[in-house]
Amino acid sequence: MAKRKTVADIIKMKQAGEKITMLTAYDAAMAAMLYDADVDVLLVGDSLGMVVLGYDSTVPVTMDEMIHHASAVRRGSASAFVVGDMPFGSYQSGVRDAIVNGTRFLKEAGCDAVKLEGGLEVCETVEALIRAGISVIGHIGLTPQTATQLGGYKVQGRDVESARKIIEEARALEKAGVFALVLECIPDELGKIVSEEIAIPTIGIGAGVHCDGQVLVTHDLLGMFDKFIPSFVKTYCTLAPSIKDAVLEYNSEVRNGSYPDKEHSFRGESNLRELLGL
Numbered sequence: 001m002a003k004r005k006t007v008a009d010i011i012k013m014k015q016a017g018e019k020i021t022m023l024t025a026y027d028a029a030m031a032a033m034l035y036d037a038d039v040d041v042l043l044v045g046d047s048l049g050m051v052v053l054g055y056d057s058t059v060p061v062t063m064d065e066m067i068h069h070a071s072a073v074r075r076g077s078a079s080a081f082v083v084g085d086m087p088f089g090s091y092q093s094g095v096r097d098a099i100v101n102g103t104r105f106l107k108e109a110g111c112d113a114v115k116l117e118g119g120l121e122v123c124e125t126v127e128a129l130i131r132a133g134i135s136v137i138g139h140i141g142l143t144p145q146t147a148t149q150l151g152g153y154k155v156q157g158r159d160v161e162s163a164r165k166i167i168e169e170a171r172a173l174e175k176a177g178v179f180a181l182v183l184e185c186i187p188d189e190l191g192k193i194v195s196e197e198i199a200i201p202t203i204g205i206g207a208g209v210h211c212d213g214q215v216l217v218t219h220d221l222l223g224m225f226d227k228f229i230p231s232f233v234k235t236y237c238t239l240a241p242s243i244k245d246a247v248l249e250y251n252s253e254v255r256n257g258s259y260p261d262k263e264h265s266f267r268g269e270s271n272l273r274e275l276l277g278l
């Protein structure tokens with residue numbers, strides 16, 4: 001088994017000019033496949049709520065749901081670097097709650113770090129988490145938990161004033177101690193500037209090619225979630241239609257009696273009825 005990556009290993013990747021790959025995972029089976037495919041970081045994102053649990057947004061996701069799924073990812077992914085996403089309400093109510101919930105990700109789910117959304121308003125929380133021994137990834141630009149305050153799921157930082165705010169937030173979060181920073185839905189030129197302005201790695205999602213790494217929702221890149229596909233998503237394969245075709249074939253074989261055939265059945269005594277005296 002490969003040695004588990006550390007925060008220092010991830011920071012070093014930026015220094016060495018190596019791009020970081022991050023993908024979401026919510027269960028042990030997918031985590032094992034992503035780990036086998038050499039993904040650098042597995043994120044148990046609160047996108048769990050929309051992709052797996054059927055909520056309309058990430059807001060309803062609870063800490064217990066996150067711990068349940070993060071534990072499964074840990075069990076399935078051997079020595080992967082696993083990050084737990086702090087759900088809405090788990091850190092906004094104060095530093096103490098943030099530490100209690102961040103600690104749960106490490107102790108109960110075996111995560112290596114946590115991620116939380118927000119700019120200047122979360123810097124004090126980030127500092128407190130780090131003092132408590134919890135490594136933190138920041139997340140700015142489009143922050144889905146507060147998307148309604150940002151006018152919906154929209155590209156952020158398009159004008160000079162909002163671009164400057166994002167650069168200031170990135171600098172402040174780096175100073176507060178985050179070891180990496182997710183940049184979501186910002187113009188690629190701004191992604192480049194932020195990546196040059198801070199020493200820690202930037203992980204882009206809809207933030208252009210100049211970020212130090214990229215993250216996507218795995219179900220999006222595999223074509224398994226078609227409710228809403230953001231324009232920055234590249235669908236590398238389309239599993240949803242293949243799954244539907246396979247299930248239609250199963251239905252029809254069960255209904256016409258051709259499944260299970262001999263090859264997929266167990267054989268015991270050939271004269272069982274006789275032996276049982278029936």
Ligand code: KIV
Nearest residue numbers: 024045046047182215
């Ligand atoms: O919840 C999530 O999946 C995320 C990533 C898309 C960055 O926060």
